[in-house]
Amino acid sequence: MPTSPSEYAADQPQADQVWDVAVVGAGPAGVAAAGGAVRREGRVVVLDAEQRPGGQYWRQGPDGVGRHHHDRRVWQDEMSLLRDYVETGLVDHRQSHRVWRVEPPRDGAPGVVHAVRSLPGGPDVAVTVRARSIVLASGAHDRVLPFPGWDLPGVVTAGAAQALLKEHGVVVGSRVVVSGTGPFLLPVATGLAAEGARVVALCEASDGRGWLGRPRALLGMPSKLLEGAGFAAALARHRVRPRLRTAVVAAHGTERVESVDVARLASDWSVVPGSVRRVECDALAVGWGFLPRLDLAVAAGCATTPGPGGVPVLVVDDTFATSVPGIWAAGEMTGVGGALLAVEEGQAAGMHAAAAATGEGRLVTAPASKRLRRLRAFAAAMHAAHPVRDGWQTWLTDDTLVCRCEEVPVAALTGAVDDLGATDARTAKLLSRCGMGWCQGRMCGEAVSRIVSARTGCDAASSAARLCTDLAGTANRPVAAPVTLGLLAAEPPSP
Ligand SMILES: Cc1cc2nc3c(=O)[nH]c(=O)nc-3n(C[C@H](O)[C@H](O)[C@H](O)COP(=O)(O)OP(=O)(O)OC[C@H]3O[C@@H](n4cnc5c(N)ncnc54)[C@H](O)[C@@H]3O)c2cc1C
Structure with missing residues (x-):
């Protein structure tokens, strides 16, 4: 906890400072939003909970973005722009700042972003930032489904396996099973194999045929096809054969996972009788896709709508403005679609947020660029090809x-x-x-x-409607991240 006023002074932006744009999140969408805002003459503060920028996709270790990252050039370009902006004082970039609440701009008063700065070994410090416009880019987290044995040590989400590998170079096990649905399983399996793990099974619950009905979405993104071909080659090199329409349906072990049951799935994902096979392993990575992280937005009053798979996403217009005046959103919060889509959305959201803050008013919106449309079509095809049954x-x-x-x-x-x-x-x-x-x-x-x-x-329709309402309800919490009562009491007063 901070103990003296001088400690606050070192960590607080000047108490009366009002930024044009505050960006929450320094993943692909947030960093791009900061760039977009600066290009519209905005002065920007970026807050992110992690020690290093990059978000989930470009998660960095202490030595920067590692070799398991794709589209590194895009990230390096975005980061080099951000560094220039920081050096010239256009952007105040703050990592290790966990935002726990966002208050939208109201009645001419700026919006307020409440955060806790946590540095290893140091006391937590309350930080308050004021801004005329706020861009939320808080990304997504792993989508989790329970199954017998999922609570055993050694069973992790695919995202966790990837995060450990990218940030710390840690491989979750030596004999690993990867299971779930979606293209994200491929970088997880190939990344683990490249670092010496034996991927003893790669189980994809869908049958892959969903992609065949959407050739235009695939052909519109040749870079994704190339990426897919690269994964296929890497899997072949490491002798990993993906098994379609299969999944891990149970994990076994005493102290930790020792084996899993791999089953063939019927079209509704029930187990085909007689198809269960025991596979020995010491780790299991399971991934069913991602869920947008909406708590800050929902608590600020932003409306949601059912997105792919019925999970809630934020309602945004063609300028990426949410239903709450003064708040924009970009990236996975508007629908899970990958890092390149997040960058496109972030740039646009940042520009519009800055234009509103600097008095330029509402920018004329061009129709969505060809690239944006292609990225969206690819994302839609991905969701359609990998539904959760x-x-x-x-x-x-x-x-x-x-x-x-x-x-x-x-x-x-x-x-x-x-x-x-x-x-x-x-x-x-x-x-x-x-x-x-x-x-x-x-x-x-x-x-x-x-x-x-x-x-x-x-029935299916009402359970889908319920899912959106239930998850948006779960996300609606006034305090989105842990904060002590001491820090709440110590927040600097409003100017
Ligand atoms: C665990 C995981 C792993 C993934 N790995 C891959 C991958 O390897 N390949 C791939 O193609 N896609 C991956 N994805 C999908 C991926 O999220 C993206 O496509 C891309 O990173 C989205 O960018 P974004 O900026 O919208 O969100 P993110 O990259 O998730 O960035 C959001 C940022 O917001 C910050 N944040 C969130 N809440 C707060 C808060 N309260 N206060 C302060 N900061 C906050 C986070 O620290 C994070 O840095 C992964 C997703 C997850 C959840």
Whole structure:
């Protein structure tokens, strides 16, 4: 905790300083937004929770962006621009700043971004930033589905396996199984194999045919095709054969994962009888895609809408303005679509946010560029080719944990519906404690919503509508990141 006024003075932007644009997040979208804002004469502050910029895609180790990164040139260009802007004082770039609340600009008063600066070994410090426009670019997190044994040590999300590798050079195991759906499994499997892990199985739950119906989306992005060919070559080099329509449906072990059950899936993802095979391993990386990280935006009042797969994304217009005046959003928050799409959106959002702040008013919006349209078409094709089917629920047993934080098994959740009369996810949560723990439903929220919908007999359309409402509800928390009462009390007063 800060102890003296001078400590605040060193860390606070001047208390009365009002920036044109505050950007939350220094991933592909946030860094591009800062660049876009500067190009429109905006003075910008960027806050990001991690020690180094890059976000998920360009996650850096202490030595910078490593060899498992693609599109490095784009990142290097964006970062070199950012460094120039920082040197010339146009951008104040702050890493290790965890934003816990955003207040939109209102009645002519600037918006306020509340953060905690946490440096290793140092005291946490409350930081408050004021800005006429705010760009939210807080990205996404792993989409998680429960299955028997998923709480064993050695079972990680695909994103975690990738983050450990990119940031720390740590390989999660020596015999690794990679399972889930979506193209993200490919860099995870090839990255692990390149660092010496034996990828003993690579299981893709979809059948891949979804891509065949969308040749234009594929042909419109030759760089993605090349990237895919590179992954295919790397998998062949490491003797990893992807198995389509298969998934890990259970993990086994005592102290940690020792083996997994790999099953062939029917079209609804239920297990094809007689197809389960035991595979020995010491780590399992599972990835079902990503969920936009919406808590700051939802708490600030930004409207959401069902995105691909029914999960909520932010409503934005063609300038990337959200439904709340003074707040723009870019990147995965508007729909998961990859780093290059995040960069395009970030640049546009930053420009529009700066134009509004510097009095240029609303910029004339050009129709979405050809590149933006192609990137969006590719993202739409990716989601259509890798849907999550409801049959994963047939993999669960009564004692499978749904909520790991509060250790709530499936039987307690279904009991809340069958025995206690819950008819919606919120009531089931109150009766079972699912989602009330440390992660606040970020991990189990989707599973709880889907299981309750299935148990209460919802049809596909209403369970999809419920999923969006439930997840947006879960994201709606006044404090998005942990902050101590001491820091709250120590926040500098408004000027
Ligand atoms: C775990 C994970 C791994 C991924 N790895 C890959 C990959 O290898 N290849 C690939 O093609 N795509 C990957 N993706 C998809 C990827 O997120 C993108 O396509 C791209 O990084 C999106 O850019 P973004 O700027 O929208 O979000 P992100 O890259 O997620 O950046 C968001 C930034 O916001 C910051 N932030 C979030 N909340 C706060 C807060 N409250 N306060 C301050 N800062 C905050 C984060 O620290 C982060 O730096 C990954 C996604 C995840 C979740």
